[in-house]
Amino acid sequence: MAQNLQLLKRRIRTSKNIAQIAKALEMIAASKIKKAQGASQNNKPYADRITGVITDILLSLNNPTYKHKYLDPKMQEGTTLSGKKLLIAISPDRGLCGSLNTNIYKKLIELDSKDIKIVTVGKKVGLFSSKLSFELLSSYPMGSTLPDYSLVYQLKTIIDEQLDAGEISSVHILYADFVSLFTQTPTVKQLLPLQFTDQPIVTSENGTLFEPGKEVLLDALLPYYLEVQLYNSLLQAFTSEQAAQMVAMQNAKNNAFDIAEYLNLVYNKSRQERITNEILDLANSTQI
Secondary structure, X not given: OHHHHHHHHHHHHHHHHHHXXXXXXXXXXXXXXHHHHHHHHHHHHHHHHHHHXXXXXXXXXXXXXXXXXXXXXXXXXXXXXXXXXXXXXXXXXXXXXXOHHHHHHHHHHHHOOOOEEXXXXXXXXXXXXXXXXXXXXXXXXXXXXXXXXXXXXXXXXXXXXXXXXXXXXXXXXXXXXXXEOOEEEEEEEEEEOOOOOOOOOOOHHHOOOOOOOHHHHHHXXXXXXXXXXXXXXXXXXXXXXXXXXXXXXXXXXHHHHHHHHHHHHHXXXXXXXXXXHHHHHHHHHHHO
């Protein structure tokens, strides 16, 4: 009985330690969510404005000969376009974030094909994609802090190199879209060819003049638009990771405290039984 009581005490202490660790991880994830949402909000005005300007220029552009690899890779001169696609897949570097990684894996399995080249951001998706049929081009860590903008430049460099060589015909990105603290949806979005469905902010019919010219402006702005889309996807993925981890750690903390409470009741019951048995033994020995 004494040995069982010591075992229960150790299990109670272990459960409380796990609860404290989970609580600390929950608080860290909550603070990172606020930073990620702040970065996303700061990036939104720039993203909205550049999208609106480019959409307006494209809708008012009356030049059927204008070509750009981001709008239609098939229109590039001097290259033979491949039918392969490029997929940028983003995941956390670590676990402890509920079913987030599993849901991303399921999406990857749906997309699995030898005709897809893949660039991974995050150690989890990098390891998993190596088991599938994808042609791996490069891998990058996601990190535990806000995504650095230098990662955007590296991804864009790979996209440009593949487009210029005619190796790919389109670019898609897989990431966890942050809907709420309890919902993160694995999403596959087409990056290239660029698709603009928004209404223009201004139109040339109202007297707007574009200098030095619409084509020159598009050549300068389209790369920035691609960078905005890449960075926004990285921010969404990072925010989703922290939200999933916060909820997972909250559940782990509550479960650990529940186990500690249950074990504490068992310990008190066992201790009381031992005391009762000792009293009975003492009473019996006195009567003898």
